[in-house]
Amino acid sequence: MTINHEKCIACGNCVAVCPMNAIYVDTTINRARIDDDACVECGTCFRGMSTENLNPKIARTIRMAAKALRFRMEPEPDVCPTSAIEMNELEMPRLIRQIFSDPVVEHTSTGIKGRGTEEVKTNDVRLRVDTDEVGYTIEFGRPGVGVMFSDIQIMTRELAFLGVKFEKNNPITHLLADESMGNLRPDILNEKILSAIVEIKTDINMVEKVLSTVKMVNLEIDTVTAIGISTRCTDEGDDVNLRPLLEKLGYSNHRAKTNMGLGRRTNKIILTQTEKK
Template identity: 55%
Template sequence: MRIDTDKCVACGNCTYVCPMGAIYIDPAIKRATVNRDECVECYACYNGLSQEHLNPTMVRMMRKVFQMMRLRFDPEPDVCPTAAFAPEDLTWPRVVRRAFSDPRVPHESTGVEGRGTEEVKTNDVSGRVNVGEVGFTIEFGRPGVGVWMREIQEMSAELARAGVAFEKKNPITSLMSDVSTGTIRPDILNEKVLSAILEIKVPVERTEEIIRLVWDVEKRLQTVVALGVGTRCDPDGEDRTVAPILERLGYKLERAKTNMGLGRITNHAPAVPQAPAVRQGQPVAPREGVTR
Protein backbone atom coordinates (compact mmCIF):
# COMPACT_ATOMS: atom_id res chain seq x y z
CA MET A 1 0.00 0.00 0.00
CA ARG A 2 1.14 3.51 -0.77
CA ILE A 3 -0.21 6.91 0.26
CA ASP A 4 -0.43 9.74 -2.25
CA THR A 5 1.49 12.58 -0.61
CA ASP A 6 -0.26 15.12 -2.85
CA LYS A 7 -3.62 14.10 -1.35
CA CYS A 8 -2.65 13.28 2.23
CA VAL A 9 -3.50 15.95 4.82
CA ALA A 10 -1.85 14.14 7.77
CA CYS A 11 -5.08 13.68 9.72
CA GLY A 12 -3.56 10.53 11.25
CA ASN A 13 -6.68 8.36 11.03
CA CYS A 14 -4.89 5.65 9.07
CA THR A 15 -2.22 5.27 11.74
CA TYR A 16 -4.82 3.89 14.15
CA VAL A 17 -6.30 1.22 11.88
CA CYS A 18 -3.05 -0.36 10.69
CA PRO A 19 -2.72 -3.69 12.57
CA MET A 20 1.06 -3.64 12.13
CA GLY A 21 1.69 -0.03 13.10
CA ALA A 22 3.31 0.43 9.68
CA ILE A 23 1.79 3.87 9.00
CA TYR A 24 3.18 6.98 10.68
CA ILE A 25 3.17 10.73 10.19
CA ASP A 26 6.57 11.76 8.85
CA PRO A 27 7.43 15.04 10.62
CA ALA A 28 9.79 16.05 7.82
CA ILE A 29 7.12 16.13 5.11
CA LYS A 30 4.01 16.24 7.35
CA ARG A 31 2.38 13.39 5.49
CA ALA A 32 1.35 9.85 6.37
CA THR A 33 4.02 7.38 5.28
CA VAL A 34 4.01 3.59 4.98
CA ASN A 35 6.90 1.55 6.34
CA ARG A 36 7.30 -0.85 3.42
CA ASP A 37 9.13 -3.48 5.47
CA GLU A 38 6.41 -3.68 8.12
CA CYS A 39 3.40 -3.33 5.79
CA VAL A 40 1.86 -6.78 5.19
CA GLU A 41 -0.56 -5.57 2.48
CA CYS A 42 -3.62 -6.52 4.53
CA TYR A 43 -5.56 -3.52 3.12
CA ALA A 44 -7.06 -2.82 6.57
CA CYS A 45 -6.40 0.89 6.06
CA TYR A 46 -7.94 1.00 2.60
CA ASN A 47 -10.97 -1.12 3.50
CA GLY A 48 -11.39 0.12 7.06
CA LEU A 49 -11.72 3.84 6.33
CA SER A 50 -14.41 5.53 4.27
CA GLN A 51 -12.91 7.27 1.27
CA GLU A 52 -14.11 10.84 0.94
CA HIS A 53 -12.87 13.03 -1.88
CA LEU A 54 -12.41 16.46 -0.36
CA ASN A 55 -9.99 18.84 -2.01
CA PRO A 56 -6.65 18.49 -0.16
CA THR A 57 -5.74 22.16 -0.61
CA MET A 58 -9.08 23.24 0.85
CA VAL A 59 -8.68 20.91 3.85
CA ARG A 60 -5.17 22.16 4.60
CA MET A 61 -6.28 25.78 4.31
CA MET A 62 -9.26 25.24 6.62
CA ARG A 63 -7.04 23.55 9.19
CA LYS A 64 -4.66 26.51 9.16
CA VAL A 65 -7.51 28.99 9.55
CA PHE A 66 -9.00 27.04 12.44
CA GLN A 67 -5.56 26.72 14.02
CA MET A 68 -5.18 30.50 13.98
CA MET A 69 -8.49 30.70 15.83
CA ARG A 70 -7.24 28.06 18.30
CA LEU A 71 -9.80 25.61 16.99
CA ARG A 72 -9.36 22.17 15.47
CA PHE A 73 -10.67 20.87 12.19
CA ASP A 74 -10.37 17.09 12.04
CA PRO A 75 -12.33 14.53 10.01
CA GLU A 76 -14.35 11.74 11.58
CA PRO A 77 -12.03 9.00 12.90
CA ASP A 78 -13.24 6.39 10.39
CA VAL A 79 -12.62 8.52 7.31
CA CYS A 80 -9.79 9.29 4.94
CA PRO A 81 -11.01 12.77 3.94
CA THR A 82 -9.09 13.01 0.68
CA ALA A 83 -8.98 9.35 -0.47
CA ALA A 84 -5.19 9.40 -0.30
CA PHE A 85 -4.63 5.63 -0.42
CA ALA A 86 -2.99 4.36 -3.59
CA PRO A 87 -3.30 0.53 -3.82
CA GLU A 88 -0.62 -1.07 -5.95
CA ASP A 89 -0.74 -3.86 -8.49
CA LEU A 90 1.30 -6.25 -6.38
CA THR A 91 3.74 -8.55 -8.11
CA TRP A 92 5.75 -11.54 -6.97
CA PRO A 93 7.03 -11.92 -4.29
CA ARG A 94 5.27 -9.04 -2.50
CA VAL A 95 1.86 -10.42 -3.43
CA VAL A 96 2.55 -13.23 -0.93
CA ARG A 97 2.05 -10.69 1.85
CA ARG A 98 -1.50 -9.93 0.84
CA ALA A 99 -2.40 -13.58 0.27
CA PHE A 100 -1.66 -14.36 3.94
CA SER A 101 -2.80 -11.05 5.44
CA ASP A 102 -6.02 -10.00 3.69
CA PRO A 103 -8.81 -12.37 4.86
CA ARG A 104 -10.80 -11.71 1.68
CA VAL A 105 -8.14 -13.06 -0.68
CA PRO A 106 -8.22 -16.82 -1.48
CA HIS A 107 -4.95 -18.70 -1.74
CA GLU A 108 -4.19 -19.96 -5.21
CA SER A 109 -3.03 -23.35 -3.92
CA THR A 110 -6.08 -24.14 -1.75
CA GLY A 111 -8.85 -21.71 -2.71
CA VAL A 112 -9.34 -20.85 0.98
CA GLU A 113 -9.28 -17.24 2.19
CA GLY A 114 -7.18 -15.92 5.07
CA ARG A 115 -4.41 -18.27 6.13
CA GLY A 116 -5.48 -20.60 3.34
CA THR A 117 -6.40 -23.73 5.29
CA GLU A 118 -9.43 -25.27 6.97
CA GLU A 119 -7.07 -26.98 9.43
CA VAL A 120 -8.68 -30.07 11.02
CA LYS A 121 -12.08 -28.42 11.35
CA THR A 122 -13.40 -30.49 8.44
CA ASN A 123 -11.53 -33.65 9.37
CA ASP A 124 -14.67 -35.80 9.20
CA VAL A 125 -14.76 -35.05 5.48
CA SER A 126 -11.10 -34.49 4.62
CA GLY A 127 -9.66 -37.29 6.76
CA ARG A 128 -6.43 -35.40 7.36
CA VAL A 129 -5.87 -37.01 10.76
CA ASN A 130 -6.64 -40.69 11.10
CA VAL A 131 -6.97 -42.99 14.10
CA GLY A 132 -3.58 -43.32 15.80
CA GLU A 133 -2.34 -39.97 14.48
CA VAL A 134 -2.02 -36.48 15.93
CA GLY A 135 -2.33 -33.35 13.82
CA PHE A 136 -0.52 -30.15 14.78
CA THR A 137 -1.33 -26.62 13.66
CA ILE A 138 1.56 -24.26 14.34
CA GLU A 139 0.33 -20.69 14.01
CA PHE A 140 2.81 -17.86 13.57
CA GLY A 141 2.23 -14.13 14.00
CA ARG A 142 -0.50 -11.86 15.26
CA PRO A 143 -1.58 -8.27 14.59
CA GLY A 144 1.17 -5.96 15.76
CA VAL A 145 3.81 -8.67 15.37
CA GLY A 146 3.47 -10.54 12.08
CA VAL A 147 5.99 -13.14 10.96
CA TRP A 148 8.77 -13.33 8.38
CA MET A 149 8.79 -16.31 6.05
CA ARG A 150 12.36 -17.01 7.10
CA GLU A 151 11.12 -17.54 10.66
CA ILE A 152 8.57 -20.08 9.46
CA GLN A 153 11.33 -21.88 7.59
CA GLU A 154 13.38 -22.13 10.77
CA MET A 155 10.53 -24.14 12.29
CA SER A 156 9.72 -26.17 9.17
CA ALA A 157 13.36 -27.18 8.71
CA GLU A 158 13.57 -28.53 12.27
CA LEU A 159 10.30 -30.41 11.82
CA ALA A 160 11.49 -31.89 8.54
CA ARG A 161 14.63 -33.17 10.25
CA ALA A 162 12.33 -34.85 12.77
CA GLY A 163 10.61 -36.69 9.92
CA VAL A 164 7.10 -35.25 10.23
CA ALA A 165 4.52 -35.31 7.44
CA PHE A 166 3.56 -31.86 6.14
CA GLU A 167 -0.07 -31.32 5.17
CA LYS A 168 -0.26 -31.11 1.38
CA LYS A 169 -3.34 -28.87 1.28
CA ASN A 170 -1.62 -26.03 3.07
CA PRO A 171 -0.28 -22.84 1.44
CA ILE A 172 3.02 -22.94 3.33
CA THR A 173 3.67 -26.46 2.10
CA SER A 174 2.89 -25.36 -1.45
CA LEU A 175 5.54 -22.64 -1.13
CA MET A 176 8.28 -25.10 -0.17
CA SER A 177 10.93 -25.75 -2.77
CA ASP A 178 11.86 -28.98 -0.97
CA VAL A 179 9.26 -30.52 1.34
CA SER A 180 11.68 -33.21 2.52
CA THR A 181 13.87 -30.53 4.14
CA GLY A 182 11.14 -27.98 4.94
CA THR A 183 12.88 -25.43 2.70
CA ILE A 184 10.73 -22.48 1.62
CA ARG A 185 11.34 -20.75 -1.70
CA PRO A 186 14.30 -18.38 -1.23
CA ASP A 187 12.64 -15.51 -3.11
CA ILE A 188 9.94 -15.11 -0.42
CA LEU A 189 12.00 -15.54 2.75
CA ASN A 190 12.18 -11.77 3.26
CA GLU A 191 8.42 -11.30 2.97
CA LYS A 192 6.44 -10.53 6.11
CA VAL A 193 2.82 -11.60 6.63
CA LEU A 194 0.23 -10.99 9.31
CA SER A 195 -0.16 -14.66 10.20
CA ALA A 196 0.44 -18.13 8.77
CA ILE A 197 -0.21 -21.73 9.76
CA LEU A 198 2.05 -24.74 9.32
CA GLU A 199 0.34 -28.14 9.53
CA ILE A 200 1.92 -31.52 10.26
CA LYS A 201 0.95 -34.92 11.60
CA VAL A 202 2.77 -37.74 13.39
CA PRO A 203 1.88 -41.01 15.13
CA VAL A 204 0.31 -40.53 18.56
CA GLU A 205 3.38 -41.85 20.37
CA ARG A 206 5.45 -38.91 19.05
CA THR A 207 3.15 -36.24 20.50
CA GLU A 208 5.38 -35.16 23.38
CA GLU A 209 8.52 -35.23 21.24
CA ILE A 210 7.05 -32.82 18.67
CA ILE A 211 5.63 -30.47 21.30
CA ARG A 212 9.03 -30.18 22.97
CA LEU A 213 10.67 -29.57 19.60
CA VAL A 214 8.26 -26.69 18.88
CA TRP A 215 8.97 -25.28 22.34
CA ASP A 216 12.71 -25.26 21.61
CA VAL A 217 12.43 -23.61 18.19
CA GLU A 218 9.94 -20.92 19.17
CA LYS A 219 12.44 -19.53 21.68
CA ARG A 220 14.62 -18.49 18.74
CA LEU A 221 11.86 -16.72 16.83
CA GLN A 222 10.90 -13.05 17.11
CA THR A 223 7.19 -13.70 16.76
CA VAL A 224 4.24 -15.29 18.52
CA VAL A 225 3.70 -19.04 18.12
CA ALA A 226 0.46 -20.84 19.01
CA LEU A 227 0.31 -24.63 18.94
CA GLY A 228 -2.88 -26.56 18.25
CA VAL A 229 -3.22 -30.31 18.73
CA GLY A 230 -5.96 -32.34 17.07
CA THR A 231 -6.85 -36.01 17.27
CA ARG A 232 -9.80 -38.28 16.66
CA CYS A 233 -12.08 -38.99 19.60
CA ASP A 234 -13.04 -42.45 20.78
CA PRO A 235 -16.40 -43.86 19.63
CA ASP A 236 -17.94 -42.43 22.81
CA GLY A 237 -16.61 -38.93 22.04
CA GLU A 238 -13.69 -38.91 24.47
CA ASP A 239 -9.92 -38.79 24.08
CA ARG A 240 -8.00 -41.09 26.40
CA THR A 241 -4.72 -41.13 24.48
CA VAL A 242 -3.51 -37.60 23.70
CA ALA A 243 -5.21 -35.81 26.60
CA PRO A 244 -3.07 -37.51 29.30
CA ILE A 245 0.09 -36.51 27.40
CA LEU A 246 -0.97 -32.86 27.25
CA GLU A 247 -1.92 -32.84 30.93
CA ARG A 248 1.46 -34.29 31.83
CA LEU A 249 3.09 -31.42 29.92
CA GLY A 250 1.18 -28.88 31.98
CA TYR A 251 -1.79 -28.09 29.75
CA LYS A 252 -5.15 -27.78 31.46
CA LEU A 253 -7.74 -29.30 29.18
CA GLU A 254 -11.33 -28.19 28.93
CA ARG A 255 -13.99 -29.21 26.45
CA ALA A 256 -14.27 -25.86 24.73
CA LYS A 257 -15.30 -26.79 21.20
CA THR A 258 -16.29 -29.90 19.33
CA ASN A 259 -16.26 -29.87 15.53
CA MET A 260 -19.31 -31.74 14.33
CA GLY A 261 -19.10 -33.79 11.16
CA LEU A 262 -21.40 -31.96 8.78
CA GLY A 263 -20.16 -33.48 5.56
CA ARG A 264 -21.01 -37.14 5.94
CA ILE A 265 -22.34 -39.63 8.47
CA THR A 266 -19.52 -41.31 10.38
CA ASN A 267 -21.51 -43.05 13.13
CA HIS A 268 -24.41 -44.85 11.50
CA ALA A 269 -27.47 -45.36 13.69
CA PRO A 270 -28.98 -48.87 13.74
CA ALA A 271 -31.57 -49.38 11.07
CA VAL A 272 -35.18 -49.01 12.21
CA PRO A 273 -37.47 -51.83 10.95
CA GLN A 274 -40.00 -50.49 8.50
CA ALA A 275 -43.66 -51.52 8.61
CA PRO A 276 -44.76 -53.49 5.54
CA ALA A 277 -46.50 -51.45 2.90
CA VAL A 278 -50.26 -51.92 2.70
CA ARG A 279 -52.19 -51.51 -0.53
CA GLN A 280 -55.53 -49.78 -0.43
CA GLY A 281 -58.28 -52.27 0.37
CA GLN A 282 -55.86 -54.98 1.61
CA PRO A 283 -56.78 -56.40 5.04
CA VAL A 284 -54.21 -55.94 7.78
CA ALA A 285 -53.28 -59.04 9.77
CA PRO A 286 -53.82 -58.55 13.52
CA ARG A 287 -50.69 -58.35 15.67
CA GLU A 288 -50.16 -60.88 18.41
CA GLY A 289 -52.11 -60.00 21.52
CA VAL A 290 -54.33 -57.54 19.71
CA THR A 291 -57.98 -58.33 19.05
CA ARG A 292 -60.09 -56.78 16.38
Protein backbone atom coordinates (compact mmCIF):
# COMPACT_ATOMS: atom_id res chain seq x y z
CA MET A 1 0.00 0.00 0.00
CA THR A 2 1.07 3.58 -0.53
CA ILE A 3 -0.21 7.05 0.34
CA ASN A 4 -0.03 9.63 -2.44
CA HIS A 5 1.41 12.73 -0.77
CA GLU A 6 0.17 14.89 -3.64
CA LYS A 7 -3.35 14.03 -2.51
CA CYS A 8 -3.07 13.43 1.26
CA ILE A 9 -4.37 16.23 3.51
CA ALA A 10 -3.34 14.56 6.81
CA CYS A 11 -6.89 14.14 8.11
CA GLY A 12 -5.72 11.01 9.94
CA ASN A 13 -8.82 8.91 9.21
CA CYS A 14 -6.74 6.07 7.80
CA VAL A 15 -4.74 5.75 11.04
CA ALA A 16 -7.62 4.14 12.93
CA VAL A 17 -8.58 1.87 10.03
CA CYS A 18 -5.26 0.00 9.83
CA PRO A 19 -5.44 -3.28 11.80
CA MET A 20 -1.64 -3.35 12.21
CA ASN A 21 -1.17 0.26 13.39
CA ALA A 22 1.12 0.77 10.42
CA ILE A 23 -0.23 4.21 9.40
CA TYR A 24 0.69 7.44 11.15
CA VAL A 25 0.64 11.18 10.43
CA ASP A 26 4.12 12.61 9.96
CA THR A 27 3.85 16.09 11.45
CA THR A 28 7.14 17.18 9.86
CA ILE A 29 5.57 17.05 6.40
CA ASN A 30 1.89 17.09 7.42
CA ARG A 31 1.12 13.92 5.52
CA ALA A 32 0.18 10.36 6.45
CA ARG A 33 2.82 7.68 6.08
CA ILE A 34 2.87 3.87 6.08
CA ASP A 35 5.45 1.94 8.06
CA ASP A 36 6.47 -0.60 5.42
CA ASP A 37 7.86 -3.02 7.99
CA ALA A 38 4.57 -3.11 9.92
CA CYS A 39 2.27 -3.08 6.87
CA VAL A 40 1.03 -6.53 5.82
CA GLU A 41 -0.56 -5.34 2.55
CA CYS A 42 -4.03 -6.43 3.70
CA GLY A 43 -5.77 -3.65 1.77
CA THR A 44 -8.05 -2.70 4.66
CA CYS A 45 -7.24 1.00 4.35
CA PHE A 46 -7.85 0.90 0.59
CA ARG A 47 -11.14 -1.02 0.66
CA GLY A 48 -12.42 -0.06 4.11
CA MET A 49 -12.81 3.67 3.51
CA SER A 50 -15.12 5.61 1.24
CA THR A 51 -13.55 8.17 -1.09
CA GLU A 52 -14.78 11.58 -2.17
CA ASN A 53 -12.12 12.58 -4.72
CA LEU A 54 -11.96 16.14 -3.45
CA ASN A 55 -9.35 18.47 -4.90
CA PRO A 56 -6.42 18.24 -2.43
CA LYS A 57 -5.36 21.89 -2.83
CA ILE A 58 -8.86 23.16 -2.15
CA ALA A 59 -9.31 20.80 0.81
CA ARG A 60 -6.00 21.89 2.35
CA THR A 61 -6.85 25.58 1.88
CA ILE A 62 -10.21 25.16 3.61
CA ARG A 63 -8.59 23.26 6.48
CA MET A 64 -5.93 25.96 6.91
CA ALA A 65 -8.57 28.68 6.89
CA ALA A 66 -10.67 26.77 9.38
CA LYS A 67 -7.66 26.38 11.67
CA ALA A 68 -6.90 30.11 11.49
CA LEU A 69 -10.50 30.94 12.37
CA ARG A 70 -10.48 28.49 15.27
CA PHE A 71 -12.93 25.93 13.91
CA ARG A 72 -12.40 22.56 12.31
CA MET A 73 -13.24 21.13 8.90
CA GLU A 74 -12.95 17.38 9.20
CA PRO A 75 -14.20 14.66 6.83
CA GLU A 76 -16.43 11.83 8.04
CA PRO A 77 -14.30 9.31 9.99
CA ASP A 78 -14.74 6.53 7.40
CA VAL A 79 -13.75 8.66 4.41
CA CYS A 80 -10.48 9.39 2.64
CA PRO A 81 -11.59 12.73 1.19
CA THR A 82 -8.99 12.95 -1.58
CA SER A 83 -8.54 9.24 -2.48
CA ALA A 84 -4.92 9.38 -1.36
CA ILE A 85 -4.59 5.67 -0.49
CA GLU A 86 -3.43 3.63 -3.44
CA MET A 87 -2.70 -0.04 -4.05
CA ASN A 88 0.68 -0.42 -5.70
CA GLU A 89 2.06 -3.30 -7.74
CA LEU A 90 3.92 -5.82 -5.58
CA GLU A 91 6.56 -8.39 -6.43
CA MET A 92 7.91 -11.35 -4.50
CA PRO A 93 8.84 -11.61 -1.73
CA ARG A 94 6.74 -8.55 -0.73
CA LEU A 95 3.77 -9.96 -2.63
CA ILE A 96 3.51 -12.83 -0.14
CA ARG A 97 2.23 -10.33 2.44
CA GLN A 98 -0.78 -9.49 0.29
CA ILE A 99 -1.47 -13.11 -0.61
CA PHE A 100 -1.78 -14.10 3.05
CA SER A 101 -3.33 -10.89 4.40
CA ASP A 102 -5.82 -9.70 1.79
CA PRO A 103 -8.96 -11.90 1.90
CA VAL A 104 -9.91 -11.10 -1.70
CA VAL A 105 -6.59 -12.32 -3.13
CA GLU A 106 -6.48 -15.91 -4.28
CA HIS A 107 -3.65 -18.23 -3.31
CA THR A 108 -2.18 -19.39 -6.61
CA SER A 109 -0.85 -22.46 -4.82
CA THR A 110 -4.29 -23.64 -3.69
CA GLY A 111 -6.78 -21.79 -5.86
CA ILE A 112 -8.71 -20.56 -2.82
CA LYS A 113 -9.12 -17.27 -0.99
CA GLY A 114 -8.08 -17.32 2.65
CA ARG A 115 -5.35 -18.62 4.90
CA GLY A 116 -6.05 -22.34 4.98
CA THR A 117 -8.09 -25.16 3.49
CA GLU A 118 -11.56 -26.52 4.13
CA GLU A 119 -9.97 -28.35 7.10
CA VAL A 120 -12.31 -31.22 8.12
CA LYS A 121 -15.52 -29.63 6.89
CA THR A 122 -15.91 -32.35 4.26
CA ASN A 123 -14.32 -35.08 6.33
CA ASP A 124 -17.26 -37.46 6.18
CA VAL A 125 -16.74 -37.90 2.41
CA ARG A 126 -13.02 -37.22 2.03
CA LEU A 127 -11.83 -38.96 5.21
CA ARG A 128 -9.00 -36.54 5.75
CA VAL A 129 -8.90 -37.48 9.44
CA ASP A 130 -9.93 -41.00 10.49
CA THR A 131 -11.18 -42.17 13.87
CA ASP A 132 -7.70 -43.04 15.13
CA GLU A 133 -6.17 -39.81 13.80
CA VAL A 134 -6.18 -36.18 14.90
CA GLY A 135 -6.14 -33.05 12.77
CA TYR A 136 -4.72 -29.75 14.04
CA THR A 137 -4.95 -26.14 12.91
CA ILE A 138 -2.37 -23.78 14.39
CA GLU A 139 -3.33 -20.19 13.71
CA PHE A 140 -0.84 -17.34 14.01
CA GLY A 141 -1.29 -13.59 14.35
CA ARG A 142 -4.95 -12.98 15.03
CA PRO A 143 -6.50 -10.73 16.04
CA GLY A 144 -4.53 -7.69 14.85
CA VAL A 145 -1.07 -8.92 15.88
CA GLY A 146 0.43 -10.33 12.68
CA VAL A 147 3.27 -12.79 12.35
CA MET A 148 6.67 -13.04 10.67
CA PHE A 149 7.35 -16.08 8.51
CA SER A 150 10.53 -16.55 10.55
CA ASP A 151 8.32 -17.19 13.61
CA ILE A 152 6.13 -19.61 11.68
CA GLN A 153 9.28 -21.49 10.69
CA ILE A 154 10.22 -21.98 14.34
CA MET A 155 6.92 -23.81 14.77
CA THR A 156 7.11 -25.84 11.54
CA ARG A 157 10.65 -26.98 12.37
CA GLU A 158 9.60 -28.27 15.78
CA LEU A 159 6.56 -29.99 14.30
CA ALA A 160 8.63 -31.59 11.54
CA PHE A 161 10.97 -32.94 14.21
CA LEU A 162 7.97 -34.75 15.72
CA GLY A 163 7.26 -36.37 12.35
CA VAL A 164 3.82 -34.83 11.76
CA LYS A 165 2.11 -34.86 8.35
CA PHE A 166 1.65 -31.39 6.87
CA GLU A 167 -1.58 -30.90 4.93
CA LYS A 168 -0.62 -30.88 1.24
CA ASN A 169 -3.22 -28.33 0.14
CA ASN A 170 -2.37 -25.77 2.82
CA PRO A 171 -0.69 -22.54 1.60
CA ILE A 172 2.05 -22.73 4.25
CA THR A 173 2.89 -26.28 3.21
CA HIS A 174 3.40 -25.03 -0.35
CA LEU A 175 6.02 -22.62 1.00
CA LEU A 176 8.06 -25.31 2.73
CA ALA A 177 11.38 -25.65 0.94
CA ASP A 178 12.14 -28.78 2.95
CA GLU A 179 9.05 -30.39 4.45
CA SER A 180 11.03 -33.04 6.34
CA MET A 181 12.91 -30.29 8.21
CA GLY A 182 10.07 -27.77 8.37
CA ASN A 183 12.13 -25.10 6.59
CA LEU A 184 10.30 -22.33 4.76
CA ARG A 185 11.61 -20.60 1.65
CA PRO A 186 14.46 -18.34 2.82
CA ASP A 187 13.35 -15.37 0.70
CA ILE A 188 10.10 -14.90 2.68
CA LEU A 189 11.40 -15.25 6.25
CA ASN A 190 11.59 -11.47 6.81
CA GLU A 191 8.07 -10.85 5.54
CA LYS A 192 5.17 -10.12 7.91
CA ILE A 193 1.57 -11.16 7.30
CA LEU A 194 -1.76 -10.62 9.02
CA SER A 195 -2.24 -14.27 9.91
CA ALA A 196 -1.60 -17.82 8.74
CA ILE A 197 -2.66 -21.36 9.54
CA VAL A 198 -0.45 -24.43 9.72
CA GLU A 199 -2.44 -27.64 9.27
CA ILE A 200 -1.10 -31.03 10.32
CA LYS A 201 -2.24 -34.54 11.14
CA THR A 202 -0.96 -37.23 13.52
CA ASP A 203 -2.18 -40.44 15.05
CA ILE A 204 -3.96 -40.24 18.40
CA ASN A 205 -0.83 -41.11 20.38
CA MET A 206 0.91 -37.88 19.32
CA VAL A 207 -1.60 -35.43 20.80
CA GLU A 208 0.28 -34.72 24.02
CA LYS A 209 3.58 -34.15 22.20
CA VAL A 210 2.01 -31.80 19.66
CA LEU A 211 0.15 -29.73 22.26
CA SER A 212 3.22 -29.39 24.48
CA THR A 213 5.37 -28.44 21.48
CA VAL A 214 2.94 -25.72 20.38
CA LYS A 215 2.82 -24.40 23.94
CA MET A 216 6.62 -24.33 24.16
CA VAL A 217 7.10 -22.58 20.81
CA ASN A 218 4.39 -20.06 21.63
CA LEU A 219 6.61 -18.76 24.43
CA GLU A 220 9.49 -18.19 22.00
CA ILE A 221 7.81 -16.35 19.14
CA ASP A 222 6.61 -12.76 18.94
CA THR A 223 2.95 -13.37 18.08
CA VAL A 224 -0.13 -15.17 19.37
CA THR A 225 -1.28 -18.64 18.41
CA ALA A 226 -4.54 -20.54 18.67
CA ILE A 227 -4.81 -24.27 18.13
CA GLY A 228 -7.81 -26.21 16.92
CA ILE A 229 -8.01 -29.98 17.21
CA SER A 230 -10.41 -32.42 15.59
CA THR A 231 -11.08 -36.09 14.97
CA ARG A 232 -13.61 -38.34 13.27
CA CYS A 233 -16.46 -39.56 15.42
CA THR A 234 -17.80 -43.10 15.34
CA ASP A 235 -20.84 -43.97 13.26
CA GLU A 236 -22.90 -43.32 16.40
CA GLY A 237 -21.56 -39.76 16.57
CA ASP A 238 -19.36 -40.32 19.63
CA ASP A 239 -15.80 -39.14 20.24
CA VAL A 240 -14.40 -42.10 22.14
CA ASN A 241 -10.69 -41.36 21.69
CA LEU A 242 -9.82 -37.67 21.64
CA ARG A 243 -12.15 -36.29 24.27
CA PRO A 244 -11.03 -38.64 27.09
CA LEU A 245 -7.40 -37.95 26.19
CA LEU A 246 -7.82 -34.17 26.34
CA GLU A 247 -9.57 -34.48 29.70
CA LYS A 248 -6.73 -36.64 30.98
CA LEU A 249 -4.25 -33.95 29.90
CA GLY A 250 -6.18 -31.31 31.83
CA TYR A 251 -7.89 -29.55 28.94
CA SER A 252 -11.52 -28.56 29.23
CA ASN A 253 -12.96 -29.24 25.80
CA HIS A 254 -16.21 -28.47 24.08
CA ARG A 255 -17.45 -29.73 20.76
CA ALA A 256 -17.18 -26.54 18.72
CA LYS A 257 -18.31 -27.92 15.37
CA THR A 258 -20.02 -31.02 14.13
CA ASN A 259 -19.88 -31.39 10.36
CA MET A 260 -22.54 -33.68 8.96
CA GLY A 261 -24.93 -34.12 6.09
CA LEU A 262 -22.40 -34.30 3.26
CA GLY A 263 -23.03 -37.96 2.58
CA ARG A 264 -21.34 -41.24 3.38
CA ARG A 265 -18.21 -42.77 1.93
CA THR A 266 -20.28 -45.71 0.73
CA ASN A 267 -21.03 -43.56 -2.31
CA LYS A 268 -19.09 -45.50 -4.96
CA ILE A 269 -18.04 -42.48 -7.05
CA ILE A 270 -16.72 -40.54 -4.04
CA LEU A 271 -15.05 -43.65 -2.64
CA THR A 272 -13.22 -44.32 -5.92
CA GLN A 273 -12.03 -40.71 -6.25
CA THR A 274 -10.81 -40.67 -2.65
CA GLU A 275 -8.92 -43.94 -2.97
CA LYS A 276 -7.19 -42.71 -6.15
CA LYS A 277 -5.76 -39.81 -4.17
